[in-house]
Amino acid sequence: MNMNIETLLAEVERDVVRWRRHLHAYPELSFQETNTAEYIAGELATFGPLTITRPTPNSVVAELQGAAPGPCYALRADIDALPIQEVSDEAFCSTRPGVMHACGHDAHSAMLLGAASVLCRLQAQIKGSVRFIFQHAEEVPPGGAQQLVELGVLDGVEMIFGLHVMPNFPTGEVAIKQGVFSASSDNFDIVLQGKGGHGSMPHLCIDPVTIGAEVVTALQQIVARKLDPLNAPVLTVATFQAGDSYNVIPDSARLAGTLRTHSRDVRARVPKLMEQTLAGVCQAHGAEYKLEWTKGYTIGNNHPDACGIARDVIAAVVGTQALREMGSAMFGSEDFSSYQEKVPGCFLFIGSGNETIGATYSVHNPRFKLDEAALQIGVKLHVGFIRHLLMQ
Secondary structure, X not given: OOHHHHHHHHHHHHHHHHHHHHHHHOOOEOOOOHHHHHHHHHHHOOOOOOEEEOOOOOOEEEEEEOOEEEEEEEEEEEOOEEOOOOOOOOOOOOOOOOOEOOOOHHHHHHHHHHHHHHHHOOHHHOEEEEEEEEEOOOOOOOOHHHHHHHOOOOOOEEEEEEEEEEEEEEOOOXXXXXXXXXXXXXXXXXXXXXXXXXXXXXXXXXXXXXXXXXXXXXXXXXXXXXXXXXXXXXXXXXXXXXXXXXXXXXOEEEEEEEEEEOOHHHHHHHHHHHHHHHXXXXXXXXXXXXXXXXXXXXXXXXXXXXXXXXXXXXHHHOOHHHEEEOOOOOOOOOOOHHHHOOOOXXXXXXXXXXXXXXXXXXXXXXXXXXXXXXXXXXXXHHHHHHHHHHOO
């Protein structure tokens, strides 16, 4: 990078920390981020040559048109928080009981604000346009990304990039996984209908508790014995609810859980196998069942062209030693995948772990914290993408 850009990056560094700490102190849950969006829009309005729109009351899109015509590239940050009570010694910890930025979305927003600030001051050197997407509701399906895609935020966009802080990697590293990098996430609800009665006379009942126990075990055979282990999904029954008395066999039981997979074929096949399993178990015991699915996020897939650009930018702004090639995809899900179904994109992970300051807890943990030195790396990468693509 030339000295002019380096100077601008240095000048915005304190602002990025300030933005992140403000957002951290005032988190808002998915689909409720109205004040967060207002704050972001207000800061963007001070940068100058941006066209700011509000596709929804809780999201912000800003467009920077360069001095010369050219293609449009998008940069995305998520802005929502989680329903977690923060356990932290940070001076700027959450002021809202039971709500916390435990996944780093405050950092993502601050990094993108920093990039927007720098790039606005480089407008004369840009040949094309940059679309900054501050997206709501990444944490709760159907997710904000799909809603924004449907509202046209990617219209005219050639490619999109996103960043996520990750304390599993030390600060200074940037991780990338070409191809599939995250799993689809679908949730299921099962109701087992039996016949209740007195606990002393189980022979007169159809016990949904024992049937449910058999179902839980049988469902694991789908993963263990009916699918190629190289494409094995994660199938988790996370809820089993039935009855509320010592001596009453309940009429029904409810099971609920999640399916995570890296394969479109497996994603389509598992629900059919679950139907077969439920039908067989319930028929054997004279029970009935109902299975309902709630579709979540699709599989995240980093495009090879976008990954090539990302690797070049990492080398240029952080150094080749910073690049970590991830060997396998994660089973976590990410609604950035909705953008990638529309245009090529790349989603990167920025190391933010630092044992010295206690930044060792993983995301979605009440003790989550991050090394704020990672913020400047994120700003440099965002700016680096645009310099590589629109400022040559």
